[in-house]
Amino acid sequence: MATVTFRNVNKRYPNGFHAVHDLDLEIADGEFVVLVGPSGCGKSTTLRMLAGLEEVTSGEILIGDSVVNDVEPGNRDIAMVFQNYALYPHMTVRQNLAFGLKMRRTPKAEIERRVADVAETLGISSMLDRRPRELSGGQRQRVALGRAIVRQPRAFLFDEPLSNLDAKLRVQMRAEIAALHQRLQTTMVYVTHDQVEAMTLGQRIVVMDGGVVQQADAPLAIYQNPANRFVAGFIGSPPMNFVRGRLEGDVFQHVGGEVLLANGDSAGGELPPTDGGSPPPRQLPTRQERPSAWSGPAWLGVRPEDLALDAGGPVLGEVTLDVVEQMGHESMGYFRLAGERCAMRLPADSGLAAGDHVRPRLRPGAWRLFADDAEGKRLL
Template sequence: MASVTLTGVHKKYPDGFHAVRGVDLEIADGELVVLVGPSGCGKSTTLRMIAGLEEVSAGEIRIGDRLVNEVEPGDRDIAMVFQNYALYPHMTVRQNMAFGLKMRRTPKPQIAERVATAAAMLGIEALLDRRPRELSGGQRQRVALGRAIVRDPAAFLFDEPLSNLDAKLRGETRTEIAALHHRLDATMIYVTHDQVEAMTLGQRLVLMNHGIVQQVGPPMEVYTRPANRFVATFVGSPAMNLVEGRIERGRFHAPQIGAGWDVGAREEGPAVLGVRPEDLMPAGGSAPVFATGQLTVVERLGHETLAHYRLGSTDTVCIARLPADGGGPPPETAPLTIRPAGLHLFAGDAAAVRLN
């Protein structure tokens, strides 16, 4: 396996569209990094530049110590898994998995051994003599994984590989990929727009938007300390609640929250207060009141309840994540409070401060 390093990488197309803007990223040998962001953010383009399927407009890409900007895709020692499986329909599973090794003139006994090992690892030994049309979507994705594994590459690249699977299969295959990484100790770069995949798979997340890296860090660091409003609202389901207002004399003021909320010695001016749904709750006892909420929607999800509250007399709605066994239905009208460790302030769209 090998590290992957991107230095000042740009991708600009002839029509002037600037898809990737100055990406700097170091992926350690054996690390599983997830590139995540909305459609069109540049994550797949970045992956394709690493693979050599897209030319780099500026900057450098290294796999290990080798500069690969001008190296052909087939010579980069990488294996790529696509969302559409890309299996040869006229070949059996065994032949599909062996094809890349055969093209590299790997000895037949070694091919047979690698295919058998990968098939056992993925639990598809019984499928080796079938053709892709005889397989389910989940089985086809396992074959695509097996074809990558037998290569024993310097790095694995995954381009939204679970997009075509149903929810149950996505969960199962996601678990298999995590176990596969643990077993192989392989360098893996995984692209997805699904934040659940990103949070559960990645050792580090790379959040992208408009071709720019917004934040890099371990999943829980990104979740608990988002760098800006984009990260705060993209990571987390439901998204972080945001209330726009101003800071004046150490208090955050907004029409939705009446008397304001103490934020300490902060620079005065426009600001946005953010709070995760799990940190917003009906106030009890002597807890300070953030705002009065009018219940509009209740979502019962079995393990939890999501209560939607309209704040004051405004149209602003915030969501509170409550335990399912909270002792009855959420109150129709309730004073709401915020868990202090869950309070965030955003100035403009660039700065974020967690107040705890």
């Protein structure tokens, strides 16, 4: 077992492409870290540098206390499981599992004991004498996992190990990998672009984009407090809704209307009356309650589950439903607001259908504001 440290690591490929920028990351002993991000963001490059399959252009990578930049992959004592788990087709499962140990001249009795142990853990004991072609995709993936586990490495690296499996098997293997980590308590670095895998497996998620770490934090912290618009939009399904507009003090204005974000009456959430009678005295928001002292172009971000007809907060606007998807326990309504495609949660029995007009409300405190610029930083 070991810690893993990236110190200001950069990767420039021979063609000049700068794939990883100034990566600083400390992974604790026994931690399960997930690297996530869109295709081409540098996840595999990062993992391959750690495995020693790709040279580091600048900076340092440490496993435990030692810098491994110049250590051969075979001497780093880590195991890697790829998407294309190439098993040796002419060998039985038992031989596949034993191969790495045999190469390291492990005593025969020890090999037998460890192979039996790993096969038991992964539920493949009855298949030890089969060849890979006699196994299902999930069983093969389990053998590939077994080959990594049997070596008892200091850390496991996974590069999209489940992406070749069908949806049902993925869910099952995901749970098995989580259980495996529970049992072994070995440091694991897991690459995926599946954000459900990231949310469910990671003790910490590192979100990358364009070779740059955008945020590294616990799954729920990332979900609830995304550092910028990229992270907010990447984590969550359906994704967070974004409406473009202008923030002026407490009021967010978009093409379709305006939303009073801190009306001092967030429990009731009604906009203050604008005419007639004697309106109830409106409490002025304190400095802390204000969404921002900042004025300018901004994006309002709200998750579909925080947008509902009865959400209690201010009304986002009057919209027309384009599509209503029935899911059984709830339904999802889609609409456009200020040109942006948005989704909102609806009760399963709402009876609403495409073409209906609704007034979605924000759940108090559940919206976020992001600067409308390249960085898209969250505004406080």
